[in-house]
Structures are given as C-alpha cells and as structure tokens.
Amino acid sequence: MDIITTRGLTKAYGSRTVVDSLDLRVPQGCVYGFLGPNGSGKSTTMKMLLSLVRPTRGEISVFGRPMNRETRPGLLREIGSLIEAPPGYAHLTGRENMAIVQRMLGLGDRQIADAVAVVRLQEHMDKLVRAYSLGMKQRLGIAMALAREPRLLVLDEPTNGLDPAGIEEIRELLVSLAGEGITVMVSSHLLDEIDKMASVLGILGRGRLIFQGTRTELFHRSLPDLLVDTPEPERALALGIPAVRADRGIRLSGFDDRDTARLVRQLVEHDVPVHGVRRVQQSLEEVFMDLTGREGLL
Numbered sequence: 001m002d003i004i005t006t007r008g009l010t011k012a013y014g015s016r017t018v019v020d021s022l023d024l025r026v027p028q029g030c031v032y033g034f035l036g037p038n039g040s041g042k043s044t045t046m047k048m049l050l051s052l053v054r055p056t057r058g059e060i061s062v063f064g065r066p067m068n069r070e071t072r073p074g075l076l077r078e079i080g081s082l083i084e085a086p087p088g089y090a091h092l093t094g095r096e097n098m099a100i101v102q103r104m105l106g107l108g109d110r111q112i113a114d115a116v117a118v119v120r121l122q123e124h125m126d127k128l129v130r131a132y133s134l135g136m137k138q139r140l141g142i143a144m145a146l147a148r149e150p151r152l153l154v155l156d157e158p159t160n161g162l163d164p165a166g167i168e169e170i171r172e173l174l175v176s177l178a179g180e181g182i183t184v185m186v187s188s189h190l191l192d193e194i195d196k197m198a199s200v201l202g203i204l205g206r207g208r209l210i211f212q213g214t215r216t217e218l219f220h221r222s223l224p225d226l227l228v229d230t231p232e233p234e235r236a237l238a239l240g241i242p243a244v245r246a247d248r249g250i251r252l253s254g255f256d257d258r259d260t261a262r263l264v265r266q267l268v269e270h271d272v273p274v275h276g277v278r279r280v281q282q283s284l285e286e287v288f289m290d291l292t293g294r295e296g297l298l
C-alpha cells in the first residue's frame, strides 16, 4: 500500500510554477529519498503534504484517504515532521522543549520518554538547546516528530550541515524506524547521503519528478556508454559509426540494446574483429546526471 499518493500536485507563485504536476507514490515502511538540487521544490512539496502550503492544483492522499478539510486534522495527527530545522526553543532545555510538545499534543510521559530514548538524548535533556551540537538539535527535532508515534515521518534535509558521524547516526536511526514500519520521507540535495538510506528514490528537477522508483530501476533507466573492444578501431570508425576511440577499441553513447545488436551485426558484416562488447560501470551520481541531461547538478 502507498502511504502518500499525489496526483498532479502543483504549486505556482504568481506565474512561476515551482512544483509541477507531481505524481508521488510513497510505499509503506520504506525510507523514501526525496532528492533534488537546491530550489527544485522539495520543501514546497513537503509543506503541501503537511498542509503548510496550499497547493495551486492537484490531490493528496495519505494513508489511503484523500486529504481535505474534514480529513486533514486526523491525518496530520499521524504525521510527524521536521521542516524548519533545527526546531525547538534554543533558550530552553531539551526537557522543556519536549514538555511543550507533550502539552500541545496531549501526549503521555511514556511517549516523550520513548521518543527521547530512540534518538539517544536522555543524558542531555537538562542542557539548554543552545548548547546542543547541530546533530543533537536535529535529533531533538526528530524526537519531537516521533513523540506522537506517527505512521509517517516527513523530514526536510535532516542531515543538512551534519558531519559524517552525525549523518551516519541519523541514517541508522531512519533506517531502523522504517524497519519498525514507520514510513520515512526524507529530502536531501546530496545524492550520496540519500542513496545509503533510501530504498525508494524520488528525484526532482526544476519542480518536476524526473524519476521515481528503486535504485535498481534507476540504474536500468540509464544507458551507460558502450565499449567495443577491437584491435582495429579505425576500420570501425571508417564505417561512419558515431563513436570515439577508446582504450582498446571504440566508445559509444546512447546506444540501447537494439542499437547494440545492430552495431555488432554491422561490424561483423564488415569483418571488423569484435573481441568484446560491454557497458561502462556507472556510479549513481553518473546515472543521475545521465537522466537529467547533465542539467540537474546535485
């Protein structure tokens, strides 16, 4: 089952469309990595999901229920979020901040204690938030989001500005929450960060969804360059094949499986010796570049 679905979700500010006709599908119990360069519309999308920004057009369903004026309060009660990070009052202690959340949402002591334990902040609850490291502030924000025991967590760039150890900590935390069945939608402009925790990716470029699916599907979508090993590359090039010289033969871009079959036939028919045909190994970063036509620099 999908926990979030949107149809044609759009936000325009004046004549500028910043989120354009998004059809999101966020499956239950996954970490959904919402990826895109700065300004691509991730925050605006998340704010629409949380009713903090009113969509210009489109529909949102959460937990299989359409979001509208009647259903909204009930749905939002089951969503924990971290949007303007880091949250909380800096001049209060962690405990005082959590007490505010407890009172506002009418939560029990156990819910607060559990949320603090999950993010491992028990030892630091009597310190002023001002004195927290950025990682601790982010963890406090996640504890605030978790205290209501949500079925869905929506986190906007929770790893922003953290050092590698802090990022790893948040990553492990989110993966373990997903393991318990909580759906986690997390945004980032850093492919690398998201790749290690997300099982489903949604990639946004200039307000449009460029890709949505698993990492494996993302790899299948791309067409890595083709390398043809041949001791006689000049003869292959003389046939007018759109290739460049490579280490042990020729290299071609944008050749799908059918193009490849045709190419091999052509080479064999012209007695060009083919010693091997293989695809270049690509990193996820390169796949992303491929997909966005090298426009959506991350």
Ligand SMILES: Nc1ncnc2c1ncn2[C@@H]1O[C@H](COP(=O)(O)OP(=O)(O)OP(=O)(O)O)[C@@H](O)[C@H]1O
Residues within 6 Å of the ligand: 013, 018, 036, 037, 038, 039, 040, 041, 042, 043, 044, 045, 189
């Ligand atoms: N209230 C607003 N009025 C006008 N334009 C806005 C408003 N909020 C956001 N925008 C514009 O919409 C675009 C998308 O912004 P958004 O914050 O959603 O992007 P983002 O992908 O989350 O990027 P970032 O990581 O930098 O926050 C930006 O160009 C931004 O300037």
